[in-house]
Amino acid sequence: MCFVRARGNGCWIIVVVEPRTRPDLSALDDRILAGRAADGDIPAFEVLVRRYGRLMRVYARRVLGSNADVDDVVQDAFIQAWQHLPSLEDLGSVKSWLMKIVARKGIDRLRARREHDDIDDHERPSPEAQSPHAVAEADSLEHALSIALAALPVEQARCWVLREIGGYSYLDIGRELDLPSSTVRGIIARARRNLIREMEGWR
Amino acid sequence: MSDTLPGIEPDDLDGHTIEELSDYLDAGRSPADASIDASPGCQIALAALARLRSLSGAVLDAGASSEPAPDESWISGIVQNIGREARAGRSIPLSHPSPAASLALTEGSVRGLIRAAGEEAGGLVVGRCTLEGDVTTPGAPVAIQVEVSAYGDESIASAATRLRTAILGALQRHTELVVTAIDITVQDIHPAPSAGSEGAS
Numbered sequence A: 001m002c003f004v005r006a007r008g009n010g011c012w013i014i015v016v017v018e019p020r021t022r023p024d025l026s027a028l029d030d031r032i033l034a035g036r037a038a039d040g041d042i043p044a045f046e047v048l049v050r051r052y053g054r055l056m057r058v059y060a061r062r063v064l065g066s067n068a069d070v071d072d073v074v075q076d077a078f079i080q081a082w083q084h085l086p087s088l089e090d091l092g093s094v095k096s097w098l099m100k101i102v103a104r105k106g107i108d109r110l111r112a113r114r115e116h117d118d119i120d121d122h123e124r125p126s127p128e129a130q131s132p133h134a135v136a137e138a139d140s141l142e143h144a145l146s147i148a149l150a151a152l153p154v155e156q157a158r159c160w161v162l163r164e165i166g167g168y169s170y171l172d173i174g175r176e177l178d179l180p181s182s183t184v185r186g187i188i189a190r191a192r193r194n195l196i197r198e199m200e201g202w203r
Numbered sequence B: 001m002s003d004t005l006p007g008i009e010p011d012d013l014d015g016h017t018i019e020e021l022s023d024y025l026d027a028g029r030s031p032a033d034a035s036i037d038a039s040p041g042c043q044i045a046l047a048a049l050a051r052l053r054s055l056s057g058a059v060l061d062a063g064a065s066s067e068p069a070p071d072e073s074w075i076s077g078i079v080q081n082i083g084r085e086a087r088a089g090r091s092i093p094l095s096h097p098s099p100a101a102s103l104a105l106t107e108g109s110v111r112g113l114i115r116a117a118g119e120e121a122g123g124l125v126v127g128r129c130t131l132e133g134d135v136t137t138p139g140a141p142v143a144i145q146v147e148v149s150a151y152g153d154e155s156i157a158s159a160a161t162r163l164r165t166a167i168l169g170a171l172q173r174h175t176e177l178v179v180t181a182i183d184i185t186v187q188d189i190h191p192a193p194s195a196g197s198e199g200a201s
Helices: A030-038 A042-064 A070-087 A091-115 A141-151 A154-164 A170-177 A181-200 B018-026 B040-065 B072-083 B107-121 B156-174
Strands: A003-008 A011-016 B091-094 B101-106 B124-132 B141-151 B178-190
Touching: A030 A042, A030 A070, A030 A091, A030 B124, A030 B141, A030 B178, A042 A070, A042 A091, A042 A141, A042 A154, A042 B040, A042 B072, A070 A091, A070 B072, A091 A170, A141 A154, A141 A181, A141 B040, A154 A170, A154 A181, A154 B040, A170 A181, A181 B018, A181 B040, B018 B040, B091 B107, B101 B107, B107 B124, B107 B141, B107 B156, B124 B156, B124 B178, B141 B156, B156 B178
Parallel strands: B141 B178
Antiparallel strands: A003 A011, A003 B101, B091 B101, B124 B141
16 A cells, blocks of 8 residues: 655645555565554554464453453454554564453453453353363363363463463562462462363373 | 362372472472472472473464454454554655645655565565655655565575665655665565465464
8 A cells, every 4th residue: 555645735635556466465474464564554464463363362262251352352452553563673573462462451351340340240151161071072282271271260261371371470460450469379370270180181 | 070180189299289389390490399309299290280381382372273263344343443544654755846735755655665566576575664864855865674575486686686676666766765775684485475365374
């Protein structure tokens, strides 16, 4: 896309020129795509949305504890990412940067729920992966763990992903979720113990 | 599934807790704690915790692989939102015969021209471009830096020469920039483009 600004007698004329051919962007690596997107190339950004949208949904669902708001949170994360991409120093790390943004957006959403005092409406565990056989039937160890994670109590799964995926400290998690860090430490220990126990079913 | 599992139940941990063992693992089992290292129960729990940790990085990817593809209307919602703010950047003046008119290109449009030149040249796909120099002052020297990804069997050097010529030609045709250098950095070499769209990667 190409914008030309022309001003005559106080009027701006904007001309949009589309290139005649487009490369297949989906084969490109993250750094080149992020560079194009940082420079304003929307199709390149769309490839990143397709590449990481599902991963970010899974992460957001674990942080939020349910499907509610997942679409909105991931959408907000991508919109914020677009705004801040030009200042991302290491364009090759766009994936982990997107993951950080979506965790942040998820936590913000939890805080907003808490302020509206409707947290109980959202904290019911999702009906997914409740079957005791699901873990045993998974096709890989990673998939088995993913199912076991989905079956954990919401707070355990949330704290565990923030620790293990987000790299948050117990203190950071406690601060974000308004919990003492000793409580967070206990919750994560229970999550680990439960996950290890669930994983035994996969063997 | 049993309710108890040897090795991770409190009674098996010789007075230690899963919290302590997790912290011990986090600290790289250093400084060494003889009462943990000598406890078979703790060793079983540590092995299980380490195994869990080694898998944790891939757990979301595993979940994503069974996640349905994003809804097209959800994607277009994002695209519409971001499309409202184009990245204009600095204004690059163009001379105009009428003194009453002032004409300028946006920096974003020049980057678009450079990407389009890359599309025409082939062999390389343009990533980030940087215009170094005071582009807002007519006649000021400007150096262009371009990151690219290479594809196909062709030598990178000949594709880069073609890209440099295409960029220079486009900038001479559409702008009045005084280009002193075009630096091309190859960041990546990727498979030749195919008709396929983004797969389930």
